[in-house]
Amino acid sequence: MRHITDLLKSSIKEINEYVPGKSIEEIAMGYGIRPEDIIKLGSNENPLGPSPMAVEAIRSSSQTISIYPSPDAGELRSVLAEYVGFPEDRVVMGAGMDGVVDTLMRLFIQPGTKALITTPTFSYYEIAVRAQGGTPVFVRRSDDFSIDTDAVVSSIDDSTNLVFLCSPNNPSGNSIPESDLKEILDRSDALVFLDEAYVEFANTQLTHLSYEYDNLVVGRTLSKAMGIAGLRVGYGIVPGWIYKEYMKATTPFAVNRIGVAAGLAALKDTEYRKRTIENVRIGRTFLSQQLSSYCHVYPSQANFIMLDVSPKKSSEVVEKMLTKGIIIRDCKSFRDAGEHLVRITIGKPDQNRRVVDTLIDILRS
Numbered sequence: 001m002r003h004i005t006d007l008l009k010s011s012i013k014e015i016n017e018y019v020p021g022k023s024i025e026e027i028a029m030g031y032g033i034r035p036e037d038i039i040k041l042g043s044n045e046n047p048l049g050p051s052p053m054a055v056e057a058i059r060s061s062s063q064t065i066s067i068y069p070s071p072d073a074g075e076l077r078s079v080l081a082e083y084v085g086f087p088e089d090r091v092v093m094g095a096g097m098d099g100v101v102d103t104l105m106r107l108f109i110q111p112g113t114k115a116l117i118t119t120p121t122f123s124y125y126e127i128a129v130r131a132q133g134g135t136p137v138f139v140r141r142s143d144d145f146s147i148d149t150d151a152v153v154s155s156i157d158d159s160t161n162l163v164f165l166c167s168p169n170n171p172s173g174n175s176i177p178e179s180d181l182k183e184i185l186d187r188s189d190a191l192v193f194l195d196e197a198y199v200e201f202a203n204t205q206l207t208h209l210s211y212e213y214d215n216l217v218v219g220r221t222l223s224k225a226m227g228i229a230g231l232r233v234g235y236g237i238v239p240g241w242i243y244k245e246y247m248k249a250t251t252p253f254a255v256n257r258i259g260v261a262a263g264l265a266a267l268k269d270t271e272y273r274k275r276t277i278e279n280v281r282i283g284r285t286f287l288s289q290q291l292s293s294y295c296h297v298y299p300s301q302a303n304f305i306m307l308d309v310s311p312k313k314s315s316e317v318v319e320k321m322l323t324k325g326i327i328i329r330d331c332k333s334f335r336d337a338g339e340h341l342v343r344i345t346i347g348k349p350d351q352n353r354r355v356v357d358t359l360i361d362i363l364r365s
C-alpha cells in the first residue's frame, strides 16, 4: 500500500520554499524593538504607503464583497490596456504577477519541458516551473549582472518552452538593453517572459516590443509603483494567440473586488505615482552617493539598490541592521548571488538617512 505522502508530485519535493523579506512583527518580537521604530526596506514595497484614493475606493467598495467580482476583472483590464497602450484583448490579469506567472506555467510547462532562468533573479520563477513538473535551466548573469545573450540563446533547445528575463532585474537593479532582448527574441523559438515589475522606476520600458514579437509576454504589477502589494493585483501583456488560451487556464475571479476598486483608483492617482517615482529617483541617488565610498553599489533602475559588502558577509551585515531596527534583504537566498550581496529598498528621506548612518557604522566596524 502506498504511503499517503507518496501522493505528492515528486516535483514538489524538489522545491525550496520562497524566502520572503522579513516582517515588522517578526523583528519586533525577535529583537524586542517597538514596531514604530522599525523600518521595512526588505521587500521593495512603496514606502509612501497606499494612494489615499485607493484607500477611499476600498472603503466605498467594502459593502460589495459578498458578490463575486467580474471573472476577468474587465473594468480594470480596460484601464490597464489604456495605461500600457495595448488593446484590451492583449491584457490578462492575475493575483499578483505571481498569479500571471502561475497561469502561464499551466499553459507552457509540463514534465519534459524546460524553462531558462538567468540568475541571480526573482526566485519565484523556479518555484512556478518546478510546481508544474518542468525543469529549470540556469544561466548565470555576467559579473555586472548583464545577460550574456549568446549563453542564453545557446542554452535553448527544442524542449525549452520559456525564457525568464527580468528588467529591471531583482535583485541587481539593471535593465536589459533593447538590442539584447531583440537578439534573444529573434534567435530563439521559445516564449520569452519579460518581468517588468519595476519598470515605472526605470528610464526605459520594453513593453512595446510585444507589438512586434509574437513570442514575448510582459509581466506587470500594481504592487510597486501603484502601492497595492497587499491586494495582489498583477497583469500581463500577451500576444493575441495566447489571450484565449490564458482565459481558459486561469482561475476565474483571480482579482478580487477590493483589488479591482483599489487598482482603478491607484491608476487614476497620477499625483501619487509622480511622488512615488520622484521619491525613488531622489532616494536612489542619495543612497548610492552616500554609500559608494564604503562598498560597491550597483547602478539601479528599480526602487532598490544592491550592494556588495565584501569582505563582510551579507548575513552579518543584515543581522546587524536588524538589531538596529532596519530590515534589508540578504541576497544569499537568490540562486547564484553568493554571500556578499544585500538589497535595500529605497525609503523615505528620513529612512534613507538612517540606513546610511547605520550601514556606514557597520561597514566600518
Ligand SMILES: Cc1ncc(COP(=O)(O)O)c(C=O)c1O
Pocket: 043, 044, 095, 096, 097, 098, 099, 122, 166, 169, 170, 195, 197, 220, 221, 222, 223, 229, 232, 233, 234
Ligand atoms: C521581479 C519581480 N517580479 C514579480 C514580483 C511579484 O509581483 P506581485 O506582487 O505582483 O506578485 C516581484 C515581487 O517582489 C518581483 O520582485
